[in-house]
Amino acid sequence: MNFFKYIIITAFSFMIFSSCSKNSFESIGAFTVKKCEGYTEVGDGIGRKFILVPRGKKPPENIGEATVVYTPVKRVIAYSTCDVSFLMGFGILKQVLVGVTQEKKDWTNEFIRQSLDNGKIVFIGQSSMINYELLKQTKPDVVFTWNTAIVPVLDKMKIPVIITSTDSALGLEAQIKYVKFVAPFYEKEKEAEVFCGKFLKAANDIRKKSAAAGKRPRVIWGDVYNKRVLVEPKNAWVSELVKVSGGEYELDDVQGTSCLEITLERFFLAGRTADVMFTYRSAKTGINTKKQLAIENPIMRKIKPMISGNIYSPKEIYYESYHKLDEVMYEIASIIQPAIFGEPKYKYFIKLK
Amino acid sequence: MNQIVVKENKRYMYFLPVFLVLALAVASINLFNGAIDLDLEKIMSIITGGVPSDSPESFILLNIRIPRIVASLMGGGLLAVSGLLMQICFRNPIVGPYILGISSGATLSVGIVMLSTLSLGFAGISPYMTVFASFAGAFTVMMVIIGVAARMRNIISLLLIGIMLGYITSAVTSILVAFANAQKIKGFILWGNGSFSGFTWSEVNILLALGGVILVVTFLFSKPLNAFLLGEEYAQSMGVNIKRFRLGIVLFACALAALVTAFAGPIGFIGMAVPHMSRILLRTQNNRVLIPSCMLLGGLITCICDLIARTVFSPAELPLSSITAIFGAPVVIALLLKRRYSL
Numbered sequence: 001m002n003f004f005k006y007i008i009i010t011a012f013s014f015m016i017f018s019s020c021s022k023n024s025f026e027s028i029g030a031f032t033v034k035k036c037e038g039y040t041e042v043g044d045g046i047g048r049k050f051i052l053v054p055r056g057k058k059p060p061e062n063i064g065e066a067t068v069v070y071t072p073v074k075r076v077i078a079y080s081t082c083d084v085s086f087l088m089g090f091g092i093l094k095q096v097l098v099g100v101t102q103e104k105k106d107w108t109n110e111f112i113r114q115s116l117d118n119g120k121i122v123f124i125g126q127s128s129m130i131n132y133e134l135l136k137q138t139k140p141d142v143v144f145t146w147n148t149a150i151v152p153v154l155d156k157m158k159i160p161v162i163i164t165s166t167d168s169a170l171g172l173e174a175q176i177k178y179v180k181f182v183a184p185f186y187e188k189e190k191e192a193e194v195f196c197g198k199f200l201k202a203a204n205d206i207r208k209k210s211a212a213a214g215k216r217p218r219v220i221w222g223d224v225y226n227k228r229v230l231v232e233p234k235n236a237w238v239s240e241l242v243k244v245s246g247g248e249y250e251l252d253d254v255q256g257t258s259c260l261e262i263t264l265e266r267f268f269l270a271g272r273t274a275d276v277m278f279t280y281r282s283a284k285t286g287i288n289t290k291k292q293l294a295i296e297n298p299i300m301r302k303i304k305p306m307i308s309g310n311i312y313s314p315k316e317i318y319y320e321s322y323h324k325l326d327e328v329m330y331e332i333a334s335i336i337q338p339a340i341f342g343e344p345k346y347k348y349f350i351k352l353k
Numbered sequence: 354m355n356q357i358v359v360k361e362n363k364r365y366m367y368f369l370p371v372f373l374v375l376a377l378a379v380a381s382i383n384l385f386n387g388a389i390d391l392d393l394e395k396i397m398s399i400i401t402g403g404v405p406s407d408s409p410e411s412f413i414l415l416n417i418r419i420p421r422i423v424a425s426l427m428g429g430g431l432l433a434v435s436g437l438l439m440q441i442c443f444r445n446p447i448v449g450p451y452i453l454g455i456s457s458g459a460t461l462s463v464g465i466v467m468l469s470t471l472s473l474g475f476a477g478i479s480p481y482m483t484v485f486a487s488f489a490g491a492f493t494v495m496m497v498i499i500g501v502a503a504r505m506r507n508i509i510s511l512l513l514i515g516i517m518l519g520y521i522t523s524a525v526t527s528i529l530v531a532f533a534n535a536q537k538i539k540g541f542i543l544w545g546n547g548s549f550s551g552f553t554w555s556e557v558n559i560l561l562a563l564g565g566v567i568l569v570v571t572f573l574f575s576k577p578l579n580a581f582l583l584g585e586e587y588a589q590s591m592g593v594n595i596k597r598f599r600l601g602i603v604l605f606a607c608a609l610a611a612l613v614t615a616f617a618g619p620i621g622f623i624g625m626a627v628p629h630m631s632r633i634l635l636r637t638q639n640n641r642v643l644i645p646s647c648m649l650l651g652g653l654i655t656c657i658c659d660l661i662a663r664t665v666f667s668p669a670e671l672p673l674s675s676i677t678a679i680f681g682a683p684v685v686i687a688l689l690l691k692r693r694y695s696l
Contacts, residue, residue, distance in 0.1 A: 023569055227551025261669065265388035266388040
């Protein structure tokens, strides 16, 4: 019986969804955005479907397992600084952000810091230990998170939860287009097009200018944690950006779905030939000089960027600047190819001394 | 005791050399494989100084690969002997070196250092501070256990107190993690996975010297350990001071576990599974045989696990504790199902 029910729901869902215009379909890895007559269908990072219906309008019938979300959403809880930075980009941060999973000390944005003090924005607990009562009390229209573990709990609370991470889209294109996936929730598709166009233009401009680069500096992107090393895989967006910027990613044999640990031997080998190194940790963690890095692991003293001085760390603001991806990309390009892109402005990175 | 001597078989005469040869063979495979594959000629050339000492091959072999191999052989062996001592002390086959909270104590103090150094006013952390913190944490728990062991008559109560200490330290660590900066948690999680990566020669020397001394002393106690197996009353009749002896076993077991954990982080299952494997393979309870067997087999298995961890998905490195667990858990399950021997 359940099987037939499933078939019928699937058939109806197919009929409804197939009424969407094929031309408006956008796919970003697992994320999908489909513009339909009177509503938008969005698929999140784990393939769950959401029917975004403008407030005051009726949702379509027979939507199967999909969840209805009325747009524009007015109260949002966001786990990731990336999702919060797009709210800044859309100019709606002050209106919609009601909950975060980082404490005041972890933010640079003055409005968020003040709002966490005056209660306009609520710290709902660290991502690993959410206070669900507080979350419920905050009455969000939607929760954006990378943590799939909270889906069952929030489903029971009838709070739509959107998974914002996916293993199938780590690259630069996904990073550029991601804004198009979040925009329909705020009815900011036009703004997202502008952002996306700006990002794409920057990437193409960087690619074009760096194509003529004579020497292609070799770059590694990772960090040492005492005796261990974490690095970005070659399919990460930053690794792809290194290539676009006229550099070579030195760890091009490392493939993964997120940053991953590699052997000290491999890191040492890459470090011997690398010209530039980017680290993960901001100065806030205490690792803000080359000396500190060398104390972390003596092998750091042997790597070339350490000797030449080309080691860069992200500033705190970097994590809140996804809506300024074009600026970030230009700064990375200028660090890798200063002869082409000019001296870096060091707005998002610092050169370790 | 006579019972043990009568039942003694000579399997160890074959198995111990086999373990030794296999350990050396696995160490050799480790020696050849890595980010740079080295052949015998190249290795000999590096060792004899035929290759400049500042060449990447030379640096990798002499300063990264060989210390790691020696550390995994020695560390695995020490953990296995520590587990053996714990199993004898508590006459419980499912205890291991970390049962008394040694690992949790080390993890807590490393957590304090790694997750809250900034709030304590330090700019960063020296790796030596991590090692020191780890040893201090393990040693503090060990001293509490020893203090309790000196007063306790009931060995099960001591075991339970050890487990409770483990819970307390783990709980405090969880609270630390809850309030820690997300960027710092990464390093702490990596440490908690355990690894022989990044061992320096000075650390290897400490492991060899201190571990070696404790190992020799433990081996010298194998006769009273055998007597202890046959019951406290029997051991007492053989002239063993039970209270002091039990204290000694706990001290040595904890010290061995603390030593390895200080440098490599917590590495699970080796300490629990290897003593059982030794007993099954050698079909003996004689600790004079089991101590060297655990040392060799523990080193061999840890070295294999380390090889798997760093080469299977090379250049990605897998968490060593996951590999040892995948290897160790089925052994423990099989033992529980079959119950082919008893302690």
